[in-house]
Amino acid sequence: xxxxxxxxxxxxxxxMLIGGGLMIYFVxxxxxxxxxxxxxxxxxxxxxALLLIxxxxxxxxxxxxxxxxxQIKS
Numbered sequence: 028x029x030x031x032x033x034x035x036x037x038x039x040x041x042x043m044l045i046g047g048g049l050m051i052y053f054v055x056x057x058x059x060x061x062x063x064x065x066x067x068x069x070x071x072x073x074x075x076a077l078l079l080i081x082x083x084x085x086x087x088x089x090x091x092x093x094x095x096x097x098q099i100k101s
Contacts, residue, residue: 031094038090046083050076 054075059068 035091035094039087042083042087046079049079054079 054072057068057072057075059071
């Protein structure tokens with residue numbers, strides 16, 4: 028049982044590191060021309076960041092369910 032919990036924690040940390048890297052690589056460099064309000068640029072970055080967070084939480088939930096459902100069956 029301890030191996031599954033450690034696997035879940037490892038997967039969680041890997042997803043956080045990959046997610047942070049994707050944010051820096053894809054979301055941070057986004058910029059619009061100077062005649063567009065900076066609020067729109069910030070809003071776009073926030074939307075993309077939240078979308079990535081929701082995808083990561085969904086993925087982590089699937090990993091958790093897969094790990095712990097196999098534990099319950101045994």
